[in-house]
Amino acid sequence: AQSVTQPDIHITVSEGASLELRCNYSYGATPYLFWYVQSPGQGLQLLLKYFSGDTLVQGIKGFEAEFKRSQSSFNLRKPSVHWSDAAEYFCAVERGSGGGADGLTFGKGTHLIIQP
Amino acid sequence: NAGVMQNPRHLVRRRGQEARLRCSPMKGHSHVYWYRQLPEEGLKFMVYLQKENIIDESGMPKERFSAEFPKEGPSILRIQQVVRGDSAAYFCASSPTSIDEQFFGPGTRLTVL
Numbered sequence: 001a002q003s004v005t006q007p008d009i010h011i012t013v014s015e016g017a018s019l020e021l022r023c024n025y026s027y028g029a030t031p032y033l034f035w036y037v038q039s040p041g042q043g044l045q046l047l048l049k050y051f052s053g054d055t056l057v058q059g060i061k062g063f064e065a066e067f068k069r070s071q072s073s074f075n076l077r078k079p080s081v082h083w084s085d086a087a088e089y090f091c092a093v094e095r096g097s098g099g100g101a102d103g104l105t106f107g108k109g110t111h112l113i114i115q116p
Numbered sequence: 117n118a119g120v121m122q123n124p125r126h127l128v129r130r131r132g133q134e135a136r137l138r139c140s141p142m143k144g145h146s147h148v149y150w151y152r153q154l155p156e157e158g159l160k161f162m163v164y165l166q167k168e169n170i171i172d173e174s175g176m177p178k179e180r181f182s183a184e185f186p187k188e189g190p191s192i193l194r195i196q197q198v199v200r201g202d203s204a205a206y207f208c209a210s211s212p213t214s215i216d217e218q219f220f221g222p223g224t225r226l227t228v229l
Contacts, residue, residue, distance in 0.1 A: 004158075043120075043207060102164055102171075103172065105161065106158035108156075
């Protein structure tokens with residue numbers, strides 16, 4: 001079965017510093033991968049997605065992620081964080097056969113804290 | 117184009133009552149997904165529906181939970197005889213096709229007293 005691991009429950013970063021959030025997945029085929037962000041009391045917003053092609057994916061709000069098949073990873077990065085980036089970040093993989101037909105399997109999330 | 121709408125945003129029920137959660141997908145979206153988020157946890161897939169059809173309900177508890185997406189109107193997640201363990205945030209997502217990103221609603225936070 002598919003699974004997603006986000007090894008860091010909490011991460012604290014100073015404003016203006018770079019950020020990397022880790023995500024490892026377990027999946028038998030080429031996965032469809034996603035990063036979502038959730039602000040307190042809100043729904044989820046898609047930051048970026050990887051379906052195929054270029055392994056470096058650009059998203060909204062200055063985020064990017066790199067798909068590394070050899071490491072089964074899809075880490076999220078941002079060169080310089082802003083206080084407004086403080087939120088919960090979820091990595092997800094689609095559950096089905098690669099056609100995107102099913103729902104998503106989510107990691108448990110990483111809580112990002114921004115220090116002034 | 118309005119986003120995915122869910123109502124109510126907050127719902128309080130006593131044990132044994134029924135909870136009905138509604139989800140109106142984005143215009144033009146015919147694929148609806150329901151997820152449950154427990155405190156300090158990620159989202160867990162519950163069910164995937166298309167208009168009038170349940171495609172995958174492998175994440176739904178076998179008892180007390182049901183979902184529908186009628187030809188007209190919103191998708192409904194129904195929980196009968198709620199228990200305290202049902203307290204969670206329930207999120208609905210929609211997509212225009214089966215191979216596309218999912219857009220999430222703001223969620224319904226269910227509290228069972």
